Amino acid sequence: MKFAIVSKGDQRSNKIKATMKQYLTDFDLVYDKENPDLVISVGGDGTFLEAFHRYVHRLSTTAFIGVHTGHLGFYADWVPEEVEKLIIEIAKTPFQIVEYPLLEVTIRAKSGGKEDCFFALNEATIKTADGSVVFDVEIKGEHFETFRGDGLCVSTPSGSTAYNKALGGAILHPSLDAIQLTEMASINNRVFRTIGSPLILPKHHTCLLKPMVERSFLIAIDHFTTNYTNVKSIQCRVADERIRFARFRQFPFWNRVRDSFVSEGE
Numbered sequence: 001m002k003f004a005i006v007s008k009g010d011q012r013s014n015k016i017k018a019t020m021k022q023y024l025t026d027f028d029l030v031y032d033k034e035n036p037d038l039v040i041s042v043g044g045d046g047t048f049l050e051a052f053h054r055y056v057h058r059l060s061t062t063a064f065i066g067v068h069t070g071h072l073g074f075y076a077d078w079v080p081e082e083v084e085k086l087i088i089e090i091a092k093t094p095f096q097i098v099e100y101p102l103l104e105v106t107i108r109a110k111s112g113g114k115e116d117c118f119f120a121l122n123e124a125t126i127k128t129a130d131g132s133v134v135f136d137v138e139i140k141g142e143h144f145e146t147f148r149g150d151g152l153c154v155s156t157p158s159g160s161t162a163y164n165k166a167l168g169g170a171i172l173h174p175s176l177d178a179i180q181l182t183e184m185a186s187i188n189n190r191v192f193r194t195i196g197s198p199l200i201l202p203k204h205h206t207c208l209l210k211p212m213v214e215r216s217f218l219i220a221i222d223h224f225t226t227n228y229t230n231v232k233s234i235q236c237r238v239a240d241e242r243i244r245f246a247r248f249r250q251f252p253f254w255n256r257v258r259d260s261f262v263s264e265g266e
Contacts, residue, residue, distance in 0.1 A: 004036035006051035008043025027091035041066040048075035063246040095246040104239035122159030127151035138208040149186035177203040203238040
Protein backbone atom coordinates (compact mmCIF):
# COMPACT_ATOMS: atom_id res chain seq x y z
CA MET A 1 0.00 0.00 0.00
CA LYS A 2 1.15 3.51 -0.80
CA PHE A 3 0.83 6.31 1.76
CA ALA A 4 1.58 10.00 2.25
CA ILE A 5 1.74 12.16 5.38
CA VAL A 6 0.75 15.82 5.70
CA SER A 7 2.11 17.54 8.81
CA LYS A 8 1.03 20.73 10.54
CA GLY A 9 4.71 21.72 10.44
CA ASP A 10 5.41 22.21 14.13
CA GLN A 11 8.15 20.25 15.88
CA ARG A 12 5.83 17.72 17.52
CA SER A 13 3.89 16.99 14.33
CA ASN A 14 7.04 16.70 12.23
CA LYS A 15 8.53 14.24 14.72
CA ILE A 16 5.40 12.06 14.54
CA LYS A 17 5.48 12.26 10.74
CA ALA A 18 9.11 11.11 10.65
CA THR A 19 8.39 8.25 13.06
CA MET A 20 5.37 7.03 11.11
CA LYS A 21 7.15 7.30 7.78
CA GLN A 22 10.14 5.31 9.06
CA TYR A 23 8.14 2.50 10.66
CA LEU A 24 5.57 2.16 7.89
CA THR A 25 8.30 1.86 5.26
CA ASP A 26 9.98 -0.72 7.51
CA PHE A 27 6.71 -2.65 7.21
CA ASP A 28 7.16 -2.54 3.41
CA LEU A 29 4.59 0.17 2.75
CA VAL A 30 5.58 2.65 0.04
CA TYR A 31 5.79 6.39 0.70
CA ASP A 32 4.24 8.08 -2.35
CA LYS A 33 3.34 11.77 -2.16
CA GLU A 34 1.79 11.78 -5.63
CA ASN A 35 -0.52 8.74 -5.69
CA PRO A 36 -1.17 7.53 -2.15
CA ASP A 37 -3.84 5.02 -1.19
CA LEU A 38 -3.85 6.47 2.34
CA VAL A 39 -3.18 10.04 3.45
CA ILE A 40 -2.28 10.57 7.11
CA SER A 41 -2.87 14.05 8.53
CA VAL A 42 -0.78 15.00 11.58
CA GLY A 43 -1.97 18.19 13.24
CA GLY A 44 -5.45 19.62 13.70
CA ASP A 45 -8.57 20.02 11.61
CA GLY A 46 -6.82 22.75 9.61
CA THR A 47 -4.11 20.29 8.64
CA PHE A 48 -6.75 17.75 7.67
CA LEU A 49 -8.44 20.33 5.43
CA GLU A 50 -5.08 21.02 3.81
CA ALA A 51 -4.58 17.30 3.18
CA PHE A 52 -8.08 16.99 1.73
CA HIS A 53 -7.56 19.82 -0.75
CA ARG A 54 -4.08 18.61 -1.68
CA TYR A 55 -5.53 15.24 -2.74
CA VAL A 56 -9.03 16.32 -3.73
CA HIS A 57 -8.38 15.00 -7.25
CA ARG A 58 -7.99 11.47 -5.80
CA LEU A 59 -11.21 11.19 -3.79
CA SER A 60 -12.29 7.94 -5.43
CA THR A 61 -9.01 6.15 -4.68
CA THR A 62 -7.50 7.78 -1.58
CA ALA A 63 -8.63 7.39 2.04
CA PHE A 64 -7.78 9.80 4.88
CA ILE A 65 -6.96 9.39 8.56
CA GLY A 66 -5.90 11.93 11.16
CA VAL A 67 -3.62 12.15 14.20
CA HIS A 68 -4.36 15.28 16.21
CA THR A 69 -1.46 17.01 17.96
CA GLY A 70 -3.45 19.96 19.25
CA HIS A 71 -7.03 20.23 20.46
CA LEU A 72 -9.45 17.37 19.83
CA GLY A 73 -10.45 17.49 16.18
CA PHE A 74 -13.49 16.26 14.34
CA TYR A 75 -11.36 14.70 11.60
CA ALA A 76 -8.62 13.15 13.72
CA ASP A 77 -9.28 9.85 15.51
CA TRP A 78 -5.87 9.24 17.02
CA VAL A 79 -3.67 10.97 19.60
CA PRO A 80 0.16 11.01 19.65
CA GLU A 81 0.29 8.42 22.44
CA GLU A 82 -1.43 5.95 20.10
CA VAL A 83 0.90 6.36 17.12
CA GLU A 84 2.64 3.02 17.65
CA LYS A 85 -0.72 1.24 17.76
CA LEU A 86 -1.87 3.12 14.64
CA ILE A 87 1.28 2.15 12.74
CA ILE A 88 0.62 -1.53 13.46
CA GLU A 89 -3.05 -1.17 12.49
CA ILE A 90 -2.15 0.45 9.16
CA ALA A 91 0.52 -2.12 8.42
CA LYS A 92 -1.40 -5.23 9.48
CA THR A 93 -5.15 -4.55 9.37
CA PRO A 94 -7.43 -3.82 6.39
CA PHE A 95 -9.24 -0.61 7.22
CA GLN A 96 -12.96 0.08 7.02
CA ILE A 97 -14.07 2.90 4.71
CA VAL A 98 -16.52 5.49 6.02
CA GLU A 99 -17.77 8.06 3.51
CA TYR A 100 -19.02 11.58 4.26
CA PRO A 101 -20.81 13.95 1.86
CA LEU A 102 -19.12 16.99 0.35
CA LEU A 103 -20.32 20.36 -0.90
CA GLU A 104 -19.90 21.21 -4.58
CA VAL A 105 -19.65 24.92 -5.39
CA THR A 106 -19.80 26.17 -8.98
CA ILE A 107 -19.03 29.85 -9.68
CA ARG A 108 -20.16 31.23 -13.03
CA ALA A 109 -19.06 34.56 -14.50
CA LYS A 110 -21.25 37.04 -16.35
CA SER A 111 -18.88 36.87 -19.29
CA GLY A 112 -19.37 33.12 -19.60
CA GLY A 113 -16.36 30.95 -20.22
CA LYS A 114 -14.98 28.31 -17.91
CA GLU A 115 -16.78 27.71 -14.63
CA ASP A 116 -14.85 27.43 -11.37
CA CYS A 117 -15.87 24.28 -9.52
CA PHE A 118 -14.71 23.35 -6.01
CA PHE A 119 -15.36 20.77 -3.32
CA ALA A 120 -15.63 21.79 0.33
CA LEU A 121 -15.24 19.44 3.26
CA ASN A 122 -16.47 21.98 5.83
CA GLU A 123 -18.20 24.91 4.16
CA ALA A 124 -18.28 27.72 1.63
CA THR A 125 -18.85 31.29 2.75
CA ILE A 126 -19.78 34.26 0.57
CA LYS A 127 -19.09 37.76 1.83
CA THR A 128 -18.13 41.16 0.43
CA ALA A 129 -15.83 43.95 1.53
CA ASP A 130 -18.28 46.49 0.03
CA GLY A 131 -21.19 46.60 2.49
CA SER A 132 -24.02 44.07 2.36
CA VAL A 133 -24.48 41.22 -0.08
CA VAL A 134 -27.80 41.03 -1.92
CA PHE A 135 -28.68 37.66 -3.43
CA ASP A 136 -31.65 36.21 -5.18
CA VAL A 137 -31.85 32.76 -3.60
CA GLU A 138 -33.26 29.98 -5.78
CA ILE A 139 -33.94 26.49 -4.46
CA LYS A 140 -34.59 23.70 -6.93
CA GLY A 141 -35.02 26.23 -9.73
CA GLU A 142 -37.58 28.44 -7.99
CA HIS A 143 -37.21 31.80 -6.28
CA PHE A 144 -37.15 31.44 -2.49
CA GLU A 145 -36.12 34.84 -1.13
CA THR A 146 -33.95 37.90 -1.65
CA PHE A 147 -31.22 37.86 0.97
CA ARG A 148 -29.62 41.03 2.31
CA GLY A 149 -26.96 40.84 4.98
CA ASP A 150 -23.31 40.24 5.75
CA GLY A 151 -23.13 36.95 3.87
CA LEU A 152 -24.13 33.31 3.62
CA CYS A 153 -22.56 30.07 4.79
CA VAL A 154 -23.23 26.75 3.07
CA SER A 155 -21.93 23.79 5.07
CA THR A 156 -21.64 20.03 4.86
CA PRO A 157 -22.92 17.82 7.69
CA SER A 158 -19.37 17.20 8.93
CA GLY A 159 -18.70 20.95 8.67
CA SER A 160 -21.90 21.82 10.52
CA THR A 161 -19.94 21.87 13.79
CA ALA A 162 -17.62 24.62 12.52
CA TYR A 163 -18.56 28.11 11.25
CA ASN A 164 -22.15 26.98 10.71
CA LYS A 165 -22.58 26.23 14.42
CA ALA A 166 -21.19 29.64 15.35
CA LEU A 167 -23.88 31.19 13.14
CA GLY A 168 -26.64 29.28 14.97
CA GLY A 169 -26.96 26.48 12.45
CA ALA A 170 -27.95 22.92 13.31
CA ILE A 171 -25.47 20.09 13.79
CA LEU A 172 -26.14 17.42 11.15
CA HIS A 173 -25.02 13.82 11.29
CA PRO A 174 -22.64 13.05 8.38
CA SER A 175 -24.74 10.08 7.28
CA LEU A 176 -27.21 12.62 5.87
CA ASP A 177 -26.70 13.60 2.22
CA ALA A 178 -27.52 17.26 2.75
CA ILE A 179 -26.14 20.79 2.86
CA GLN A 180 -27.11 23.63 5.17
CA LEU A 181 -27.61 27.30 4.24
CA THR A 182 -27.08 29.68 7.16
CA GLU A 183 -27.39 33.47 7.25
CA MET A 184 -24.84 35.99 8.49
CA ALA A 185 -26.55 39.01 10.05
CA SER A 186 -29.49 39.26 7.67
CA ILE A 187 -31.37 42.54 7.32
CA ASN A 188 -34.99 42.15 8.41
CA ASN A 189 -37.41 45.08 8.67
CA ARG A 190 -40.70 46.23 7.15
CA VAL A 191 -39.07 46.42 3.71
CA PHE A 192 -36.63 43.50 3.64
CA ARG A 193 -37.42 39.98 4.84
CA THR A 194 -35.45 36.71 4.90
CA ILE A 195 -36.40 33.35 6.34
CA GLY A 196 -34.14 33.97 9.33
CA SER A 197 -33.55 30.24 9.90
CA PRO A 198 -30.98 27.76 8.63
CA LEU A 199 -32.19 25.72 5.65
CA ILE A 200 -31.28 22.05 5.28
CA LEU A 201 -31.38 20.94 1.66
CA PRO A 202 -31.33 17.29 0.53
CA LYS A 203 -29.11 15.99 -2.23
CA HIS A 204 -31.58 16.59 -5.06
CA HIS A 205 -32.20 20.25 -4.11
CA THR A 206 -29.72 22.68 -5.67
CA CYS A 207 -29.29 26.18 -4.24
CA LEU A 208 -28.47 28.98 -6.68
CA LEU A 209 -27.31 32.41 -5.47
CA LYS A 210 -27.63 35.27 -7.97
CA PRO A 211 -26.09 38.65 -7.05
CA MET A 212 -28.64 41.47 -7.31
CA VAL A 213 -26.10 44.26 -6.75
CA GLU A 214 -22.74 44.57 -8.49
CA ARG A 215 -20.11 43.58 -5.94
CA SER A 216 -16.79 41.84 -5.63
CA PHE A 217 -17.19 38.78 -3.44
CA LEU A 218 -14.87 37.05 -1.01
CA ILE A 219 -15.67 33.37 -1.50
CA ALA A 220 -14.02 30.97 0.92
CA ILE A 221 -13.91 27.24 0.22
CA ASP A 222 -12.99 25.82 3.63
CA HIS A 223 -9.98 28.00 4.56
CA PHE A 224 -9.05 29.10 1.01
CA THR A 225 -10.41 32.57 0.14
CA THR A 226 -10.55 34.10 -3.36
CA ASN A 227 -11.87 37.47 -4.54
CA TYR A 228 -14.36 37.25 -7.43
CA THR A 229 -15.82 40.00 -9.63
CA ASN A 230 -18.54 39.90 -12.30
CA VAL A 231 -20.23 36.90 -10.68
CA LYS A 232 -23.33 35.67 -12.46
CA SER A 233 -24.25 32.92 -10.02
CA ILE A 234 -22.96 30.64 -7.28
CA GLN A 235 -24.41 27.14 -7.36
CA CYS A 236 -24.27 24.94 -4.24
CA ARG A 237 -25.31 21.31 -4.03
CA VAL A 238 -24.39 18.00 -2.45
CA ALA A 239 -21.49 16.65 -4.50
CA ASP A 240 -21.60 13.30 -6.25
CA GLU A 241 -18.07 12.73 -4.90
CA ARG A 242 -17.52 11.84 -1.25
CA ILE A 243 -14.56 11.86 1.12
CA ARG A 244 -13.36 8.42 2.26
CA PHE A 245 -12.11 8.01 5.83
CA ALA A 246 -9.98 5.06 6.91
CA ARG A 247 -11.40 3.66 10.15
CA PHE A 248 -9.66 1.09 12.33
CA ARG A 249 -12.07 1.52 15.24
CA GLN A 250 -15.44 3.07 15.97
CA PHE A 251 -15.59 6.73 16.98
CA PRO A 252 -19.26 7.77 16.83
CA PHE A 253 -20.00 11.27 15.54
CA TRP A 254 -22.12 12.22 18.56
CA ASN A 255 -19.23 11.27 20.84
CA ARG A 256 -17.08 13.74 18.93
CA VAL A 257 -19.74 16.43 19.38
CA ARG A 258 -20.06 15.70 23.08
CA ASP A 259 -16.31 15.63 23.68
CA SER A 260 -15.78 18.87 21.76
CA PHE A 261 -18.63 20.97 23.14
CA VAL A 262 -20.25 19.62 26.29
CA SER A 263 -17.87 17.29 28.16
CA GLU A 264 -16.31 18.87 31.22
CA GLY A 265 -12.55 18.71 31.50
CA GLU A 266 -11.09 16.39 34.08
